[in-house]
Amino acid sequence: MAREFLxxxxxxxxxxxxxxxxxxxxxxIYHHVSSKEQLLQLAVxxxxxxxxxxxxxxxxxxxxxxxRLQHVVRRSAEVLDAQLPYxxxxxxxxxxxxxxxxxxxxxxxxxxxxxxxxxxxxDQGGIRADLDPRLVTRLLFGMVNSVxxxxxxxxxxxxxxxxxxxxxLALDGLRRTSx
Amino acid sequence: MAREFLxxxxxxxxxxxxxxxxxxxxxxIYHHVSSKEQLLQLAVxxxxxxxxxxxxxxxxxxxxxxxRLQHVVRRSAEVLDAQLPYxxxxxxxxxxxxxxxxxxxxxxxxxxxxxxxxxxxxDQGGIRADLDPRLVTRLLFGMVNSVxxxxxxxxxxxxxxxxxxxxxLALDGLRRTSx
DNA sequence: GTCTATAAATTGATAGAC
DNA sequence: GTCTATCAATTTATAGAC
Numbered sequence: 001m002a003r004e005f006l007x008x009x010x011x012x013x014x015x016x017x018x019x020x021x022x023x024x025x026x027x028x029i030y031h032h033v034s035s036k037e038q039l040l041q042l043a044v045x046x047x048x049x050x051x052x053x054x055x056x057x058x059x060x061x062x063x064x065x066x067x068r069l070q071h072v073v074r075r076s077a078e079v080l081d082a083q084l085p086y087x088x089x090x091x092x093x094x095x096x097x098x099x100x101x102x103x104x105x106x107x108x109x110x111x112x113x114x115x116x117x118x119x120x121x122x123d124q125g126g127i128r129a130d131l132d133p134r135l136v137t138r139l140l141f142g143m144v145n146s147v148x149x150x151x152x153x154x155x156x157x158x159x160x161x162x163x164x165x166x167x168x169l170a171l172d173g174l175r176r177t178s179x
Numbered sequence: 180m181a182r183e184f185l186x187x188x189x190x191x192x193x194x195x196x197x198x199x200x201x202x203x204x205x206x207x208i209y210h211h212v213s214s215k216e217q218l219l220q221l222a223v224x225x226x227x228x229x230x231x232x233x234x235x236x237x238x239x240x241x242x243x244x245x246x247r248l249q250h251v252v253r254r255s256a257e258v259l260d261a262q263l264p265y266x267x268x269x270x271x272x273x274x275x276x277x278x279x280x281x282x283x284x285x286x287x288x289x290x291x292x293x294x295x296x297x298x299x300x301x302d303q304g305g306i307r308a309d310l311d312p313r314l315v316t317r318l319l320f321g322m323v324n325s326v327x328x329x330x331x332x333x334x335x336x337x338x339x340x341x342x343x344x345x346x347x348l349a350l351d352g353l354r355r356t357s358x
Numbered sequence: 359g360t361c362t363a364t365a366a367a368t369t370g371a372t373a374g375a376c
Numbered sequence: 377g378t379c380t381a382t383c384a385a386t387t388t389a390t391a392g393a394c
Contacts, residue, residue, distance in 0.1 A: 007273070008273055008275055009188075009190060009271075009273050009275070011188060011190035011191050012190050012273065012275050014368080014369060014370085015369070015370060015371085016368095016369075024377085024378065024379090025378070025379060025380085026369090026370085026371085027371080027372080027373095027378075027379070027380085027381095028377065028378045028379070030370090030371065030372080031377055031378075032377090034371095035370080035371080036369095036370065036371090091328075092188075092271070094186070094187055094188050094191065096187055096188070096191050125355060126355065127353040127354065127355060128353055128354070128355055131344050131347065131348070131353075132336075132340070132344070135336060135340070135341065135344050136344070136348065136353065138325070138326075138329055139322050139325070139326075139344060139345060139348055140348075140353075141325075142321070142322055142324075142325025142326065142328065143318050143321055143322035143325065145321075145325060146317070146318070146321025146322065146324060146325050147317075147318075147321065149270075149321065150317055157311070157314060161311070161314070162314065165310050165311070165314050165315070165318060166318060168310065169310070169315065169318055169319075169349070169352070170348070170352060170353055171352050171353050171354050172352040172354055173348070173349060173350050173351040173352030173354075174306040174307055174310075174315065174319075174349055174350050175306065175307070175350050175351055175352075176304060176305065176306060176307055193386080193387060193388085194387070194388065194389085195386095195387080203359085203360065203361090204360070204361060204362085205387090205388085205389085206360075206361070206362080206363090206389080206390080206391095207359065207360045207361070209388095209389065209390075210359055210360075211359090213389095214388080214389080215387095215388065215389090359394105360393105360394085361392100361393080361394075362391105362392095362393085362394100363390105363391085363392090363393100364389100364390085364391080365388105365389085365390070365391090366387100366388085366389085366390095367386105367387085367388080367389100368385105368386080368387080368388090369384100369385085369386080369387095370383105370384090370385085370386095371382105371383085371384085371385100372381105372382085372383075372384100373380105373381085373382080373383095374379100374380095374381095375378105375379080375380085375381100376377105376378090376379075376380105
């Protein structure tokens with residue numbers, strides 16, 4: 001279901017598309033859900049729940065902020081892998097309807113939590129202080145989220161490799177490492 | 180026009196929306212263009228032309244690959260600033276129609292050029308060699324492109340500051356710089 | 359070039375049988 | 377729970393006057 005939205009985008013996916021993919025007719029779908037928008041609601045809630053859960057994991061709540069940040073970055077990439085269609089849907093929301101706007105509100109709350117984490121890491125001297133924390137947060141998780149644009153589970157690139165690359169690139173950069 | 184698409188997304192923007200924004204009626208628009216999809220065509224072509232132009236600028240074609248890469252990253256961020264609605268539209272294309280698929284083809288060609296540049300930088304020892312070049316390219320320009328999700332010209336963050344932050348973060352990373 | 363219709367197709371959703 | 381209609385609204389696009 002969310003796979004159909006992933007392929008074409010929410011607006012371009014019709015109930016007819018969903019019905020064909022589910023092997024039933026349009027009207028049968030309405031026996032299970034009340035509207036197309038409710039499907040969107042369910043999907044983005046699933047994504048948001050998974051993302052917020054990362055913030056509650058012990059490694060995200062204990063220890064130096066840099067380590068916690070690193071853990072959140074890595075786990076966010078893994079959530080993207082495990083919940084790809086749902087997270088993609090969330091990332092593409094524009095706020096066109098009440099349901100979308102509520103999802104955007106929750107997402108902004110999540111982003112604020114990330115931003116606070118980056119700020120803590122700076123305050124503790126764990127990461128460089130010469131860049132705007134808000135900007136760093138956006139670029140860092142923009143990089144993580146961009147994975148949703150091309151990653152497909154089961155492809156040639158494993159989720160763990162991606163998570164490692166993101167963390168390495170974000171923390172140490174591309175510059176030739178010593179030598 | 181492309182601003183309307185930027186706000187709601189292409190599919191969710193109706194000819195009525197465009198007409199209201201342009202201060203005329205729906206039918207008047209059809210005096211200037213032949214279809215809604217032609218508007219998309221014009222917009223994404225503009226974005227692609229601007230991006231490909233960056234690759235032809237002398238600093239992109241001369242000198243060490245790292246420097247050329249750095250220039251392309253910085254200029255791509257600037258194109259995003261100057262052509263935000265058009266580039267956003269391009270980035271959101273899913274390939275639902277022939278026009279969209281053609282745009283995706285051109286974009287893939289652009290991505291291949293970027294990937295070749297990253298490969299050169301690795302070959303010349305300008306950037307670390309322990310990460311997959313294809314993956315690095317995707318993450319690097321995923322970070323650049325993610326700026327389209329939140330950046331609005333005239334806001335508090337200047338285009339130059341963003342371009343600097345992207346280059347710094349990508350090349351040197353977040354880790355506390357010496358000391 | 360812009361307007362008022364209006365056509366033609368698509369699409370989200372419902373009614374009611376089985 | 378799934379089906380066959382079918383509705384009602386939306387929306388892209390056209391016709392033709394001014």
